[in-house]
Amino acid sequence: MMMNYSVSAGLVVGIFIGFQKKAYTSPENLPALVALLLLYGWAVIPMMYPASFLFDVPSTAYVALSCANLFIGINSSAITFILELFENNRTLLRFNAVLRKLLIVFPHFCLGRGLIDLALSQAVTDVYARFGEEHSANPFHWDLIGKNLFAMVVEGVVYFLLTLLVQRHFFLSQWIAEPTKEPIVDEDDDVAEERQRIITGGNKTDILRLHELTKIYPGTSSPAVDRLCVGVRPGECFGLLGVNGAGKTTTFKMLTGDTTVTSGDATVAGKSILTNISEVHQNMGYCPQFDAIDELLTGREHLYLYARLRGVPAEEIEKVANWSIKSLGLTVYADCLAGTYSGGNKRKLSTAIALIGCPPLVLLDEPTTGMDPQARRMLWNVIVSIIREGRAVVLTSHSMEECEALCTRLAIMVKGAFRCMGTIQHLKSKFGDGYIVTMKIKSPKDDLLPDLNPVEQFFQGNFPGSVQRERHYNMLQFQVSSSSLARIFQLLLSHKDSLLIEEYSVTQTTLDQVFVNFAKQQTESHDLPLHPRAAGASRQAQD
Structure with a gap:
């Protein structure tokens, strides 16, 4: 960064020399000008870097900070210069002296005021020269620009x-009190068991381990992510399910360092995201929810770039890029x-970039969105091959088919917390509400429509509490919750004809x-009554 700034500073010096401004290019003043410009860069770069954390959009940060720099530099220098013109007003002169001492904490003021003082010093020298007297002041004198240089x-x-x-995160950890946590109640047995396993040390072979990971955004009281505890083992594809706003992407952002952690911790290959985020990045591949690609680079150039960043040996970069291109169908x-x-x-x-370098952990945030079935x-x-290699994958998706095909274990998030966890078959058995019975009804005669009413009455009488899920021309589907599988087959077989x-x-x-049942817990507080004229509103409401 300082090297880039030095080039810009050199161009500024060149412009002054080209216009032959003695105030800045005389043998005595040129070193002072160079010192002012270089020390300004030395001071302002580390000043602007933490200020950039106040913004989420880089372009907004650039515009806002540029305006702030211009405003502080121009106005502070101009104000102090104008106040010096009131030589007969001691009050203003004392105020100006105090103001200069306060403004010296800004590198912009040090640079601007230093340039003004150099010009004033040269003007005094020129006046003496007109009367045939020689007068020269050392520009590095403390009362000239010496104090400005020292301040920078x-x-x-x-x-x-x-x-x-x-x-x-020194200020966050030292000055911001950790929010009070409500006690965990009615937690699922499997989630509680995993929490206890992590709190007591977990499995030492876990590639990813979340320990009470929490995120509360400023201005909100409810956590976006609430004390997550889970360990992901080598060779495991862990599915993270939940409706939009459940906290999946926020969890990923904390793991990648894109957002700060309110409390708790997480480790990737034994490295903490709080203290060793750079080493965490070396052991992680990440496919974000929204594609982070450069539109002016080709796909191959992207892969070459990230392969170099990942430390792939130069002689293998082409081979790695070609494998990614072929595996994901990007050849054309x-x-x-x-x-x-x-x-x-x-x-x-984006997925190919996440897989570059064979990281032990791969985070995939809805990777198949917009992809065709092939x-x-x-x-x-590709994901299955990663799992077979002994690496771990954490996957978020809205496709249940995808989760059933890939995930060895999954958890469903509701309002930032895990509501269930386990294998897919375990979740179906534990939370599945009985069985789904689908029937095709035939017509009594070729010229008559199928009569579905007798079947509906049959289910209402023999399976109390059953719910009709679908009803079409000749098809019925019921959800039967309180009956054994043998009884369902027995009754259907005996009444089939x-x-x-x-x-x-x-x-x-x-x-x-199962997912929909849990998702209702996330959305139930957001249900709004229908407007009387809205589609689906009852006739009575409209009247």
Whole structure:
């Protein structure tokens, strides 16, 4: 950064020399000008870096901080210069002296005021020269620009130390009290067992371990992520399910260092995200929810770039890039600009970037969004190969089919906390609400429509509490919760002919239904009454 600034400072010096401004280019003043510009860069760079943390959008930070720099530099220098013109007003002169001492903490003022003082000194020298007298002042004198140079030296050190403290979250941990935590109640047995396992030390082989990981955004009382505890083992694909706003992406952002952790900790390959985030990055691949790609680079150039950043040996970069391109079906588009890619191809590229370097842990945030079925299958095959290699994958998805195909274990998040955890079959058995019975009804005669009413009455009488999920031309689907599988088959088989049931199937409750049941807990507080004119409102409400 300082090297880049030195180039800009050299150009500024060159412009002054080109216009032959004696105030800045005379043999006595030129070293002072160079010192002012270089020390300004030394002081202002570490000052602006922590200030950038106040912004989420880089372009906003650039504009805001640039305006702030101009405002402070120009106005502070101009005000003090104008106040000096009131030589007969001692009150204003004393005020100006105090103001200069206060403003010296800003590198912008030190630079601007230093340039003004150099110009004033040269003007005095020129006046003496007109009367044939020689007068020259040392520009490095304390009362000229010496104090400005010394102030910027000190400011550079102070702001650099401040930046280190901000990076280490010193102020958050020391000055911001940890929010009070409500006791955990009615926690699922499997979630509680995993929490206890992590608190007592967990499995030493866990690649990823979350320990009471919590995130509370400023201005909110309820946590976005609430004391998550889980360990992901080698060779495991852990699914993280939840509706939008459940806390999945926030969890990923904490693991990658994109957002601060309110309390708790997480380790990746034994390295803490709080104290060793740079080492965590070396052991992690991340495919974000929104594609972070450069539209002016080709897909192949992206892979080459990230392979170098990952430390892939130069002689293997081409081989690694070609494997990623072929595995994810990007062969046709590899040498096209990423800005021309479709949404699905951008997701493929983002996933390929996450896999570069064979990281032990891969975080995939809805990786198959926008992909066609063939591309989705290709990605599934890649994920399966990663798991077989003994690496770990944490996957978020809204596709239950995808979770059933890939996840060895999963958890459903509701309002920032795990509500259930386990294998897919375990969750179906534990939270599945009985069985799904699907029947196809035949017509009594060719010219008549199938009569579904007798079947509906049959289910209401023999399976109290059953819920009709679908009703079509000749198809009915019921969810039966309180009955054994043998009884369902016995009754259907004995009444098949009388009810004109052409064919039927009995299946276990799907993962979709388990997910929907938990998702209702997230959205129930947001249910709003329908407007009387809204579609779906009752006739009575409209009247």
